[in-house]
Amino acid sequence: MLFFRLTWESFLFAFSALKSNLTRTILSLLGVTVGIFAIIAVFTLVDSLENNIKSSFSFLGTNVIRVDRFPFDSPPQNFPWWKYFRRPAATVSEYRFLQENIQNAEGITISASATTTLQAGSNAYQGTQLTGVAYTYQDVYEVALEEGRYFTEVEVNASRNLAIIGKKIANTLYPNQPIIGKEIKMRGLKFIVVGVFEEEGEGLFDLPSKDEACLIPYGAFNKMFYTGRNGIEPTIAAKGNENDIGLVALENEMIGLLRAKRGLKPTQEDNFSLNKTEFIQNTIGSIFDVISSAGWVIGGFSILVGGFGIANIMFVSVRERTNIIGIQKSLGAKNYFILFQFLFEAVCLSLIGGGTGIILVYFLSFIQLGTLELVLSVQNIILGLGVSSIIGVVSGIVPATLAARMDPVEAIRST
Template sequence: MKFIRQTFESLRFAWQALRSNLLRTTLSLLGVTVGIFAIIGVFTIVDSLERSIRQSLAEIGTDVVYVQKWPWGFGGEYQWWKYFQWPETSYSDYKFLAERIEGAEATVVMDFKGGLTAKNGNNSMDALLQGVSYDYNKISVVDIEKGRYFMPQEIDAGRSVAIIGSEIAETLFPGDPDPTGKVFKIKGLNYSIIGIQKKKGKGLFDIAGNPDTKVILPYLTFAKSFQNRVENSVDIVVKGKPEDEGLVELESEIVGLLRTKRGLKPTQTTNFSINRPEAATKAVSGLFGVITMAGWVIGSFSILVGGFGIANIMFVSVKERTNLIGIQKSLGAKNYFILFQFLFEAIFLSLIGGLVGIGLVYLLSFIQLGTLDIVLSPKNIILGLSVSSIIGVLAGIVPAFGASRMDPVEAIRAK
């Protein structure tokens, strides 16, 4: 109990010392404030960017591989002249895989076309068209708010039905709470609305296209109406089974089947690419790692300056209160009481600086940076306070230890 009481007494002395020298306290914590703001600010922005990218990547599929002509390039030499000679992945490749593959939960074909206008009377809006096969909702998010998803017979027969985004519904049918069953036109062709997706809002990285401005059609409908032929360059997406860790078996099966379909000999190089969304995630994580390190370096210089400033102030504080230290020790104050008194003062200084820096980052989250949603996470708050506390301990331990080792008689005589 005595130890706890003296510890709280040390806290009270430290707080009173800070309050009695407000200007000096303010100047001391500036370095720590700037440092914590730089580090936590960079961390917060990087986390927000990474979260946005991961959400966008999740929309193009999880546990999936993309079978395409061109490989996704993430560093290293990109041998475009080699890939240029490869054949396009086609609808017949998709049919061959879909009919024979055993290690997949879903096999999907899809294609995109932009620059087209959806119309209803005098209302019109630019739209991104996407043609898909039936299992598309198994590899990507199709969040239907009104209406329904495609039926197999609609996909197989290539019927003129569509799932549209919320912005398209609002623009083409203003004031209509439920335009499902209504008809709109693209290039003079009629399409019946069977479903409307939930409003998502514009994202920073809409890798698969913003669903609010997208029209999804059965692939055969899309190909015949807008690509003039079914055998067109397409993306083939295959979703693996949960028990296939790393999708190793799935990838091997795809390679074997497609090489067979294309008549490749054992000595011939595979002439298609199997791309994985997680490769993009790893590449992005590597880039963000560099940015995070830069934030640490920049912030560390400011924190270092702030730490030296706090240490200097603590030495001055010890010098100013030498007589008081002597009186306290002559009245029976233990060494740890004096040490805690000055150490807590240094930690308080650093923590206040850290809290101000974190507060500035929190204010930054209210600034509109395009479509980026900046969120200060509890993890970054704890990190900022932890770094501040450590800096306070390191900056205050030497002067506090020196004060605790003073001889009471010499301290009282000091001027």
């Protein structure tokens, strides 16, 4: 009960100080408001931008290792492109070998992609990202369908002319019509639509989207395009287990199996690159970490000014209430009671400033920035309130300590 009574009295004192010196308080809290607004606004923008960019690379999958000729993380200086260019492309034979022998993968698949035009009657869709896939494609990459179904293993092995298309393609080829079971054409061949991807919407960058994608069985793809070293190079991809941190076990196993399949001697270096899709996401994250640090610097100066403003308010408040402090202590109030009273007032004032900054960021999130959707996360709200509380404690601790150590007789005598 003492704690709640103390908290309530401290709140009343803080509210009274705020109300009696409204102009002074607002000007002093402006620094905290601007600082919290700057930090949380930058974090909200950075988080939203980072999530948007990472979702744009969702077509690469998560926890996936790809077999490529060129490495993702090769430095631009002295890039030995001629060495990578001479490397052999992945083959169906290698995919089958890995599929039969690999132990540390949830799934492994092979695919090949090309850009083509789809037609249906007088309607056409250009720039379609056409991908020929094995049946195991769904084990490695997410295939979220809004309508229809995925291919059966028999259909893929028989190289049936079936297709799963994106929502934008479906709306273009057959506007306002059901499309499952309808016929489309590509490169002179007829295909039957068996599924439609869930709509993704516009991305921040012009990257492959399922809205403009089309999946067909790998064998059907080979009917239209030549795959191999001098044609369209297929990609082997394996999805790692969740408990394989960093995909270390999967990577080591794939290296051993591929070296054995390609007949590499122990002294020969690898003639392939294993690329983890998380490398791109980690690179993006490191870039935004730098931007977040800049946000701390920008907002930190404003918060520093706001902290001095709150400290100034508390020093003035202690001076104005010196007589009251003396009376409270003469009636038996302990030092911690006086300390907590002023410290709570400082934290309360700082939270008002920080809360105002967060509210401004919340309204900012309603601004339309093209395809970028700003989202104020709970984590950033907690961060803003936490920083505000710390600023309140740091700014109020010295004035509160001076008030707690006052001699009651001297305090009552002061005018």
